Every structure is written in structure tokens, then in C-alpha cells.
Amino acid sequence: MSSYATPPGGLPPQTQLTTNRARFTQAYAVLPRGTMTDIVTSALPHWDGTRLWVVARPLTGFAETFSQYVVEVAPGGGSDRPELDPRAEAVLLVVTGTVTLGLAGTDGGTTEHELGQGGYAYLPPDAPWTLRNGGAEVATFHWVRKAYEAVDGIEVPEAFVTHESQVEAVEMPGTEGAWRTQRFVDPADVRHDMHVNIVTFEPGGAIPFPETHVMEHGLYVLEGKAVYLLNEDWVEVEAGDFLWLRAFCPQACYAGGPGRFRYLLYKDVNRHARLW
Structure with missing residues (x-):
């Protein structure tokens, strides 16, 4: 491992x-x-027991297409409204601990996925999802965000969950x-x-x-x-x-x-x- x-x-x-x-x-x-360090961490709206390091954000005249966070979620922490921008797609990679990712289905139900170290998820724009740390240890994951560039005649990709070992x-x-x-x-x-x-x-x-x-x-x-x-x-x-x-x-x-x-x-x- x-x-x-x-x-x-x-x-x-x-x-x-x-x-x-x-x-x-x-x-x-x-x-x-x-x-x-601790003095450069941030918090996010609608996230509990969570802090993050913003390591990339769009800057005019520099890198412009994405943002990237390293997110640390305490036991019991997480969010039922993690993403507020309907244009944003995302990739999550868990590096420590375990999180529960909830993905809304087309039938109105929610499927839960347990993501441990090496767990990877792609989340398309405007896709409802939740994330919680139900374990006893702090969980850390990378969150890469990008405004999806839709193209007429090209379908938006579906969400998927996998593991780096797969x-x-x-x-x-x-x-x-x-x-x-x-x-x-x-x-x-x-x-x-x-x-x-x-x-x-x-x-x-x-x-x-x-x-x-x-x-x-x-x-x-x-x-x-x-x-x-x-x-x-x-x-x-x-x-x-x-x-x-x-x-x-x-x-x-x-x-x-x-x-x-x-x-x-x-x-x-x-x-x-x-x-x-």
C-alpha cells in the first residue's frame, strides 16, 4: 500500500x-x-469539521482553467452541499482515512461509496453529491475543480468511482x-x-x-x-x-x-x- x-x-x-x-x-x-501550515487554511460554506489548503485557483495571466484543494475532514465532518457552482466538474482522490461519497441517481435515490486511500471519483457538472467522514480518523483528499466546457452534440460524461489499484x-x-x-x-x-x-x-x-x-x-x-x-x-x-x-x-x-x-x-x- x-x-x-x-x-x-x-x-x-x-x-x-x-x-x-x-x-x-x-x-x-x-x-x-x-x-x-495552519495559518493558510480555509473553510468552505456548508462544510462541517473541515479545513482545506487552496493550492491552485484561476489567475488572470497565469494558470486559468482549474482550482485544486487539499481537504482535511475530521471524524463526523463533511457536507451535504459540497459544490455550489452548477458548472463545476470535479475529481476527488482520497489520500488518508475514509470518506463516504453519496451520488444521486436518476431514479431519485442515492448510492453511497466508501472511498479509502487511493479511492478516486469523477463528478460531472450539476451532479448532486455529498461527502461525509464516518470514521474515527481524519480523512484527507484532493479536490480538483473545473468549469465544464459543454459542446453541442457531445454528451456530458457520467459520474464514476474507482480505485487506483483498478x-x-x-x-x-x-x-x-x-x-x-x-x-x-x-x-x-x-x-x-x-x-x-x-x-x-x-x-x-x-x-x-x-x-x-x-x-x-x-x-x-x-x-x-x-x-x-x-x-x-x-x-x-x-x-x-x-x-x-x-x-x-x-x-x-x-x-x-x-x-x-x-x-x-x-x-x-x-x-x-x-x-x-
């Missing part, structure tokens, strides 16, 4: 140096795990398994306008060229460490860090070990570029 990083919370001692790896540039941002990790060509991606949605399914995948590198695995593309990224490191190329800078990253990459930001990485390097990756896909 994997052990996934979560925000440390708390507050550093007064003796700690202020120097760290935090960066915010015109092309990318790096939020090291140490920046996710999704095959497909190796990238020529890597002999050193670089693998778990794709939770078929890339050819144009109903979906975002992909949220888990990418894994074995020690020594690498992206051996600077990827430069129109998709913007949110990248939360779940396990391990690596050196990541962001625009013109090589930056060390580790479990619990979050990276935010603007469209066309050159990127590559090298996973030096000693263990595997894994991250949750968001990207926008399958839609025309907007013409303002």
Missing part, C-alpha cells in the same frame, strides 16, 4: 530559517510542503516501465475536458526532453523526490510539494531515487482554444 504525503499543518518554530524552495514566476509556481499503469514508449501513467479516463473520450492522472517514475526514470505544450498543469507530489525542470530552472521537489505550470512552460524531470516518484497530475484537454 502506498503512503501518500499530506500537508504538515502546524507552524514552524521561530528558530527556523525563512529560506525555502517556494517560487512564483511568470511561468510556474512551486509551493513546498512546508508552506502548507487502473492499469501504462508505460511510456521506450521506458521499460520506468515512466508510467495511470489514466482514469480514456484519452480518446472527448466528453472529458480534463484529465487527472497519477504518474509514476522508478528511480532513474526521466522525462528526457523539455515538454512544451498548451495544457496547463497542477502537479501534487504524492511520493518520493525528483529534480524538475520548470522553464529554465531545475528545482528539487519532494512528497507534499505542489507545482503549478502555465501553458507552454517547458518541463522535464529526473527521478534519482532512492524510491519511486509519483504525482497527481491535472491537465486541460479536448477543447478548442478560446478566442477572446
